[in-house]
Amino acid sequence: MIDTIDHGAAVRELRLNRPPVNALSDELIRSLHQALKLAAQDGVRALVLSGSPGRFSGGLDVPLLLTLDRLRMADLWHEFYALLGAIAQSPIPIAAAITGHAPAGGTVLALFCDWRVMAEGEYRIGLNEVQVGIELPPTLMAAFRRLIGPRKSEQLAVSGELIFAEEALRIGLVDDLAPPEQVAGRALQWCQKLLALPQEAMLGTRREARLDLTALFQTNLEPELERVIASWWRPETQHTLQVLAQRLSKNKS
Amino acid sequence: MIDTIDHGAAVRELRLNRPPVNALSDELIRSLHQALKLAAQDGVRALVLSGSPGRFSGGLDVPLLLTLDRLRMADLWHEFYALLGAIAQSPIPIAAAITGHAPAGGTVLALFCDWRVMAEGEYRIGLNEVQVGIELPPTLMAAFRRLIGPRKSEQLAVSGELIFAEEALRIGLVDDLAPPEQVAGRALQWCQKLLALPQEAMLGTRREARLDLTALFQTNLEPELERVIASWWRPETQHTLQVLAQRLSKNKS
């Protein structure tokens, strides 16, 4: 589910590979978390998180998630938060190479990285959770707000709008654009630029600059997770997700 | 003083109607607060706050306020804060349709709404309190800062500058521009877009996104109000307001 490509000894690319749209299943979430741990053990010094051409990640795999019982669903949310915490608190920089569409969970992964480059063109990004009946959890809201400010994050989160790459660059949701086939390469260059710097100074400054982001995961998130999990089972959410799953299933056939 | 126009059962427009410039008197402040309460009781699901063509609101009615004694002046500030608190904490979204000029108190009303569309052209907006001798109160500063950031809010508040609609859009003080006659319609569309979403998810996300804004009104504001009211009676403030009132009176005749 994760292709590992080492670019020399220092930079490793983790490429999401779960066709057709790199939707986040419990297995993909665990695999990615595991790959992050392995990178640290292997002495990798920077990471690129990429997806497939035209598709970074379609977010949580709703049709699959609708088959899970309450226990497995609760597990999945815990694992998703653990993954986000691992990205946010990564001891080494992570560049998101957003190779294409990145709705909802696809955007969420990128929020906690250090830097984001996105495929230019008709690709969409954003937190459309509300559109599919999901209340945006506080920790995700906080990371969104950190990147684009209180005003834009409120308006985009409440309306659940997806935006195109060019607008994402304009408002600061991504930091650079590149032709789709050059997105991962651009992220690699960004990593190499950081690795050419005095490392203690760079890593210490990085730690200081990200204190507010890492702090999100250094409180007890159980109360938030309980609310997030409970809201998954609300009639409105279940109904909206079922309608979405049926539409996805029709599109496929 | 407030024209109520229902656009279907879900969206209500509250149109300020106190000629010539919709200046905020104690009566208008109370009427608007009352209209907000009534909307909630009537089951309205979103509000548009609009003004007259070319004039959203001229802010506090300085010539009238200069006739008030200390007791009535203290009442007025309490009522103004109560109105702002009702806008900030509104259980339903409010779009500000800034149909024209909106200096000082006119801008303040809009700061606490969910979204702002302004008439394009030579209309001005901003917090020019300092220009008329009034120190900008902390709660208003906090809401201003939330929209446009620490740097811009400091510089605009300290200099008391008014800016044109186009610059207001550029810095994020408003979210959209429209020809004057289409401003209210654009705000209505924004409301309808939100109402087409799953409502629990939308309202829950809205609550989360606005927690910092609503928190402003969930502390004891009495000490701030005491300082605000005291500063109204400072010689510098009284003198500057008297000069302003005389100029307004000459302009009229």
Place this chain on the structure above:
Amino acid sequence: MIDTIDHGAAVRELRLNRPPVNALSDELIRSLHQALKLAAQDGVRALVLSGSPGRFSGGLDVPLLLTLDRLRMADLWHEFYALLGAIAQSPIPIAAAITGHAPAGGTVLALFCDWRVMAEGEYRIGLNEVQVGIELPPTLMAAFRRLIGPRKSEQLAVSGELIFAEEALRIGLVDDLAPPEQVAGRALQWCQKLLALPQEAMLGTRREARLDLTALFQTNLEPELERVIASWWRPETQHTLQVLAQRLSKNKS
């Protein structure tokens, strides 16, 4: 080391004058701090902090600092923080007239002023501390973040990038550009505009708007200073600074 130019009784310009690049020595730091105190005593109502044509300040004088022992180095950091605190907490507005290059410490001085105008053209600004092996101290990071937000400040601080004046304007690191010979004049105009306002209202609003900046200096900064001073003596930092000093020395000869 500081040229004092009074523009009438109200506005004083403090022009850094330590050729060739206005690098910050312990003596220059103390002189500037002293000049700020003197201005307050002399009843000056606003300040312009300017540099030489083409060169605002080259930041800390690294070749000189490398000759200091531990005690004098600790003194220098204490004096630098005391100067920054005096700028941040100045009772009167200070406009930075960034007349040219302003790397590292040059930028730092400007961060704590009220407003920044920079020479347009190929002049560079930014916090390149990481490039020269210095971890960016928390108080400097906080002021940087206040001006340009969490995302941009993280990325620029971690990469230690310098940017040109035009980009600095675009991201909000400076507030205006002017031809090099007009930079100080533009700063003077900005001061005069503020002084034409009702002064109690202006100064009270300024105090409120800068509370988060002044608060940085109203905690015990000793623990931070101890860490900053200790990190100066790290092998990586010393090595990187020595290489820099040798390059500067070669450039000179």
